[in-house]
Amino acid sequence: MMIKKSFIICFLCCSALVFGQPNPQSKKITKTFFPDHEQIENVTPALQKKKGYTDYEELTSFLNKLVAQHPEKIKLSFIGESQKGKQIPMVRLTNPNSKEKIKVWMQGGLHGNESGSTESMLYLLYKILNDAQYNYLLDHIDLAIVPMANIDGYLKEDRYCANGLDLNRDQTKLMAPETTVLKNAFTSFNPEIALDFHEYRPYRKDFTQMGSFGITAAYDAMFLYSGNLNVPKNLRDLTKTLFVENAKKQLDKNDLRHHDYVSTGDYGGEIHFNQGSHNARSSATNFALNNTISTLFEIRGVGIGRTSFKRRINSSFLIAISYLETACNNIELVKSEIEKANKLANDAVVTSSKKIYKDSIKVIDLDANELIDMEVTIRDALQSKPKITRKRPKAYLINKEEEILIEKLKTLGATVETLNEKTELEVESYLISEYQRDAVKYEKMNLQTVETIVKKEKISFPMGTYKIPMNQRCANLIIEVLEPEAPNSFVSFGVLETSQEQKLPIYRLLN
Known part of the structure; x- marks a missing residue:
């Protein structure tokens, strides 16, 4: 020993x-x-x-x-x-x-x-x-x-x-x-x-x-x-x-x-x-x-x-x-x-879980100077299963004050449009129902873990509201950054700060 x-x-x-x-x-x-x-x-x-x-x-x-x-x-x-x-x-x-x-x-x-x-x-x-x-x-x-x-x-x-x-x-x-x-x-x-x-x-x-x-x-x-x-x-x-x-x-x-x-x-x-x-x-x-x-x-x-x-x-x-x-x-x-x-x-997969199983990997035992097979527990992202899924929207809408989010979306390759007139639309909105903010920073950001209530409602959106259509090549990346519970989203990383009972400035347009 x-x-x-x-x-x-x-x-x-x-x-x-x-x-x-x-x-x-x-x-x-x-x-x-x-x-x-x-x-x-x-x-x-x-x-x-x-x-x-x-x-x-x-x-x-x-x-x-x-x-x-x-x-x-x-x-x-x-x-x-x-x-x-x-x-x-x-x-x-x-x-x-x-x-x-x-x-x-x-x-x-x-x-x-x-x-x-x-x-x-x-x-x-x-x-x-x-x-x-x-x-x-x-x-x-x-x-x-x-x-x-x-x-x-x-x-x-x-x-x-x-x-x-x-x-x-x-x-x-x-x-x-x-x-x-x-x-x-x-x-x-x-x-x-x-x-x-x-x-x-x-x-x-x-x-x-x-x-x-x-x-x-x-x-x-x-x-x-x-x-x-x-x-x-x-x-x-x-x-x-x-x-x-x-x-x-x-x-x-x-x-x-x-x-x-x-x-x-x-x-x-x-x-x-x-x-x-x-x-x-x-x-x-x-x-x-x-x-x-x-x-x-x-x-x-x-x-x-x-x-x-x-x-x-x-x-x-x-x-x-x-x-x-x-x-x-x-x-x-x-x-x-x-x-x-x-x-x-x-459908949009918001969160997923990895398959967990026993398997062996090859390693070098330093004492014996030998290549050996070592049994380990594997958490396999290549065999993931969905946990939270949502119907894929036709587009996301974002309040016109959220220019930082829009610039990041454009950098990620997204095409962004704007409403050219005041428009009433039936959308799904997010209300933060559970909220936790990490006190210790990760990559200089205070991570946020949230749960949301997704609710259908009619909203009159002003001219200049941003619209991110989903008929584009990077649509799946848009899901990852805009769905709030996704582990690498703008909300999860604290790029968009929020709090308990707050309504997010992001909306899902289904029709």
Whole structure:
């Protein structure tokens, strides 16, 4: 028992120093399970040096060089500034021809301490432009890449942006300038496929309690795709059975371990593993709610410095190429399934619950230095069931004083209209019947948990009242931000503050 306690104390001390001093991963673990992939060429800035990562000047120099070498295929633009005044670059690649194209969005570096994700995007750019076996992809694809989304965080190897926000928890409340910039660029590009590259932490505090003397994560890559029930089922199925499965096969061919995304959480003193996601506050679901084929990738890398750096880049590169190849081979299928999804008018799922069951995952037992199957409790968002549902409205109406909500809706891609005259309409209104406000802030916001009474009534709305029609591509995302009980709504995040017995300035128009 004393030995185990000593190990855990040592483990925690190492893990607390997450930026590589010291690295919690032993050379033995690296050699046995995560040897580097030497086929990765030293063609990006970080790969051409022994320490550190690509800095901002190296990034812009690298991109400018690619533009100079391939001006007919790549265009560089800047979509906005970081909070510290750094221009955020986006590159757009395609071969100029008359063939039908499919639009693919990729981003890396949304979390500043996940440096491998940015380097993977740079490596992908280089290979697509310079390796003849990949050139054909641009005949069929219009590709937009933001390689370093969180520049300020990246330059100090910090997960968060300059004002302390997590950019992948900010996708509905839109409180960070970088989030708005990225959303505007995403909406303008209007992709059919959207990919977000991340890295995850393989050594966690709660892992010290597992196995005989602790464990570490074994998967080179994990796939996070949405289980949100407002994402049309045909797109959820197409993402899983075609894109994700093809990428997993490619990883298998290269002896890289993979799994659907899992992360730990404490539930009544027990550690459970959450699988998948249905949270609109993060990119995987947020993109999917735009009726887009969407996946977020987590590569094993946070907190281990440059250990297995080429292996990590190779994992992302193989996944990215697989998605691009699958897109090229299925252009008509993807476009037709998105068109089907755009025409659906299913009931709105306001809240849902995850399926809970026992299963096993592969982990590395640190004491035995072995890959083992460990039985765990899974809370599976990919097998969600609806709890609160409502009839999908024809439109939402919002009081004309709520300009902040309207600006956020427009940033999320929503088309907004206004009533051009005073109009009496039968609508459903929300009355707050139960209310709780968190005293401790989450992401600088006081979260609100509410229950509402939805009541039909006739209301005379003044000219200038905002109308958000639901016959638009991002209608499912509109549901997530406007239905007050939804866990990532404007009300839940405190963007729209409310209180007990208050009537909300949002209405549902059914007819």
